[in-house]
Amino acid sequence: MRFAMIGTAFMGTAHSHALHDAAAFFPDLPVRPVKRVLIGRREARAREMAERWGWEEWATDWREAVRRPDVDAVIVGTPNHLHHPMCLAALEAGKHVLCEKPLATTASLADDLAAAAARAGVCHGVAFNYRRVPAVVLARRLIEEGRLGTIRLYRGTYLQDWLLDPSLPVTWRLRVDEAGSGALGDILSHAIDLARYLVGEIAEVVSDLTTFVAERPAPDGGRASVTVDDRAAVLVRFIGGAVGSLEATRFATGRKCANGFEIFGERGSVRFDLERFNELEYYTQDDAPEARGYRRILVTEREHPYLRAWWPPGHTIGWEHTFVHQIHDFVAAAAGGRAFAPDFVEGAACQRVLDAAMRSHASGAWTAVPGPGGAARG
Amino acid sequence: MRFAMIGTAFMGTAHSHALHDAAAFFPDLPVRPVKRVLIGRREARAREMAERWGWEEWATDWREAVRRPDVDAVIVGTPNHLHHPMCLAALEAGKHVLCEKPLATTASLADDLAAAAARAGVCHGVAFNYRRVPAVVLARRLIEEGRLGTIRLYRGTYLQDWLLDPSLPVTWRLRVDEAGSGALGDILSHAIDLARYLVGEIAEVVSDLTTFVAERPAPDGGRASVTVDDRAAVLVRFIGGAVGSLEATRFATGRKCANGFEIFGERGSVRFDLERFNELEYYTQDDAPEARGYRRILVTEREHPYLRAWWPPGHTIGWEHTFVHQIHDFVAAAAGGRAFAPDFVEGAACQRVLDAAMRSHASGAWTAVPGPGGAARG
């Protein structure tokens, strides 16, 4: 499966590495991913990165590259506002597409992409990579096996602090036209995706969005406004009856990548914090009363999701491995003619929650999350 | 200072113990608290408990007892709906009053008590005992010293699971007429008080209240409705500009007494969980970049709040000690003619947040927290 990838920054590196390791560590993969062409705006950067990572070619014109007949699949790892045109072009060229999150800058554009993906009949996916943390997959397994009973309460967070310094300049992530939103789309989107993955569809939300630092240096001198939120909090009600709260910020002094959750069911609960990547905490009422307690499961056993491919127990893995698992699953799905989850339909569903959160913040009231195309759901 | 106490259950024991230990461990106390009379509805229970705990007398008629000339101070440790008449009677008799939380079942009754307390000119306090956890006081000190910089984000919880079993019968805590509310008044009130203590006054809230088990066995056979919430979540905006979220439930499977907070400021942050009573986590940007991290402060040093009275470093104390500190501070305040914090004015302020949360849940929208007597604060 010959890949083109657009994007040469953080995500470009993560996916390049994943394309290599997925092939090497997972001999069960039916086809080998090939790093055909890397596309970047600046040629020097694209070339340097292509050579470093073993891409066969590099290019600067993404429109041309995504149409190449020697490309089977496209990874889109660019700023959010470019996802829509790039994915659309790739889909129209009949390529499989794996797009970075959030899928688009608005629910309407996301819905449009979901429709285009359906028309194209290819494999499509959104890179909510945290669905591929072994501990997270284990949490879902425990839930599916009924070990928590009916889920009642979900508490999700994504706390970082990399925007603390007010002298950091404005980048695309801080501009609403390019990013769509701030902490909301960047990281609360992950929290929403995990909530949807682990509990189910969200029916309605009430939100609060806050901008702590409203002005920053402009990249080219002078000052520029921050036009997105720095912190997003939502209370949520799931369609299935559970309730919850989600909060994300890039100003949580001391927390670096605290993408976590606590899930409480009738019979048990689980807890996770990405800063302790290899651990899942699990509590069950089934244990004898005097011996109940949260188990710190070190998720590095052969019985654990994806771990058979890696190292002996206790030999930890890390963040980048989520991308390896993602590429593995995407290639396996595309090669096997199966759907990848989350696909663009799910990506759009997440986007509609983001949109509802923005509308709720504007109105100050609980807001229903609509179905595809804005249709009422219930 | 001669005490009368109404209540012979959980809180009665906690206060009885505190009256003993405050005198024994704090020789600086200007007057010694005397356990004059214990009041309980059922004589046998009152007598047994009085003998066990060294109360000089017991009684069953609280109206008479709170007026006794040989009583200087009254502790009210009864179900919530009794706080108002009992406190009122004690205040009118000119006694110092320490009342269990929440102060009343409605903001209006709480405001009434605050007014009565002001008229009485005595010492009055609400037993939000978690203000006397040494780690919590230390957190406040760090904040007051400016070590966290301006506070931006507050995340509070109070998670328990003692109502999980649906065969537990309805008690006064599950009836709106006696309790006022459920998790909201019982434990979210603690979270609100700590938020107010550590950050400041709350301006507005949006809330969600959930009842997971709507019907339970009635104490006398048959079934009875649960008429309060089992879980309360609020997003809050503080007057000073900080924002936050608070959540409380008695259905958090696996969490026993997780009264905790995370507070993020411009320069640092602190974290606390009551299940690890003797620990405070503290992070500061002032540490060298390569050596930054949350410090697990074992709050058992002589330099720590209240600890000089207790044991050598590392020799932990526990939940009951908050009551000892509370009695110590109350007796010292009353004897010295000083105010105790939180007093009834603060108790009423907390109650207005609870009321606003209930109104928000009904309206589905952000709701301003009024000032005393329901006045707009804006």
Place this chain on the structure above:
Amino acid sequence: MRFAMIGTAFMGTAHSHALHDAAAFFPDLPVRPVKRVLIGRREARAREMAERWGWEEWATDWREAVRRPDVDAVIVGTPNHLHHPMCLAALEAGKHVLCEKPLATTASLADDLAAAAARAGVCHGVAFNYRRVPAVVLARRLIEEGRLGTIRLYRGTYLQDWLLDPSLPVTWRLRVDEAGSGALGDILSHAIDLARYLVGEIAEVVSDLTTFVAERPAPDGGRASVTVDDRAAVLVRFIGGAVGSLEATRFATGRKCANGFEIFGERGSVRFDLERFNELEYYTQDDAPEARGYRRILVTEREHPYLRAWWPPGHTIGWEHTFVHQIHDFVAAAAGGRAFAPDFVEGAACQRVLDAAMRSHASGAWTAVPGPGGAARG
């Protein structure tokens, strides 16, 4: 049961408090402990403390006091070298005796006390209070129930740092004639007692004793030698076949009261650290392979040892409660004509391990721990 207590310092406070709380919190106690007479060298101190803690009388002549006909039981809470004469006098007067640890300054003196106790036919105990931490008792229960299988490996520590400051003066604890040894007898004795309690008798040891700060200010000016160890480490072999290591020091910068253990058996393991008093970690191979992990048991449930007397789940207790449990068990044993564990026989057994460790350090070789009176055991 009328108590005399010798000692007005740290241990005196702990026992005074325990005598009060044991009666108040444990209504099942067949007799009520009475604080008859407190004995201290300095009258002013004894008087102040007696008044503060409700001792009926105070005295300065311990020889006379322990013989009083209105005294049934004696607590010895003085420097180590006084344990032998005081216990001997109390035993000869037919009193029940609870002595602080270590029982004596040498194995020979401890054996002598054990013999005297047997002759006296009273209840005798050594205040190894950590046998009364609920989490420790729970650990023993799990072991007794076979949940760990055969024990193979024991790792014990007692790490403190209160001697770090070299300007602290020499006290009795740093003089071999008064203390017998340093970290060895003061705190490794606790680790040895727990090892014996949880695994069984120790057959042989090899040790290392280290003095980090050999000279300190003398209390009366000038300099004085430290004549005891600052750190003691031993490798041990248990009679039952298990092996282990124990280490104690008062120079473990950052550790305040890290009295802990890890116990590994064929089927499971447990871990404990006194700094997290209310927690026991437990791992079992019986859990499903994908869900194995150390459970953090919050040892505050009604099902847990001693907890029925205290507070609801999650409402933690602390260090002082071990003394309350100890008094409870001692009074119950003495009143019921039963033995208390650990008694003087066990105290002497512990002392023989301490002696063997000192001899091993001198010889540089593995050293057998003898039986009572120095008899070979094997």
Place this chain on the structure above:
Amino acid sequence: MRFAMIGTAFMGTAHSHALHDAAAFFPDLPVRPVKRVLIGRREARAREMAERWGWEEWATDWREAVRRPDVDAVIVGTPNHLHHPMCLAALEAGKHVLCEKPLATTASLADDLAAAAARAGVCHGVAFNYRRVPAVVLARRLIEEGRLGTIRLYRGTYLQDWLLDPSLPVTWRLRVDEAGSGALGDILSHAIDLARYLVGEIAEVVSDLTTFVAERPAPDGGRASVTVDDRAAVLVRFIGGAVGSLEATRFATGRKCANGFEIFGERGSVRFDLERFNELEYYTQDDAPEARGYRRILVTEREHPYLRAWWPPGHTIGWEHTFVHQIHDFVAAAAGGRAFAPDFVEGAACQRVLDAAMRSHASGAWTAVPGPGGAARG
């Protein structure tokens, strides 16, 4: 730099991956490592692995392969008894050599290799990969900067449980002729290397070696004796005056890869556990008394060792990254004509500690660790 590697099992995978990632993630590397030839006993296995990992060739005759003129460096990743002949051949052929630990099965063979390496004038290293955990390197930095003051006490462990199941058959790791020793050489060697890296040279030891399961299934049916230790514990005295204890076992039920240490100095301390790969705990007396506590440093900042090559803060890495760092450093050293640490001289020094531990176990007494060639050091 063209590599040959002997070994196609666990270590072969780890090094293959490292050769790829070192080039991709570290563009500062002066030369690119090339995967020239992979050598395995069984051709099918060698071929499969070579194809999977991008080795240009594969071979079965290591004697021939290590002499090839198109090979610059050799990695030896085979059972312990093969290290000596293979390293010797590679050194004699003038190749740089990176050998798995322990360097040999006896100190004498290790000394021999160290001498051969000195004669060869090439770059030589022993793959004690845990020196390349960022948290461990940070610990060393803190020590070198004097932040802990003089080190007094070192406590090291390496606890695993993968041998728990008595039905696991005997492999080379359980045969003294092939492995040299059991837990001692396999994992206590890591603990010794870290102790030497972080504190310094060890002067003398006293040890205990235990075999818990003495007989297991033979690979070809029947039963076979386990001829190595299952657990090794040593008390150590460092030349510099510090003291310590080290313990390793593969029977620590519940611990998977607990390679850890606690280091106590006059002014501070650090703690590490490989199961929490990305964390270092650090305590300093320099903090204000009321705010002292172990800092959990999340070692994922750009300021941290090796981290500039990886991901943003909080995006964790794992066990395999130690091999990437190791290859990076080895290639950089070899290309730059510099020594790699630990080299064969250090590998032999470690081996002499292992030998001393074995002799101490036999004699039951403290045993001096000799210098190179068995020379007395003191």
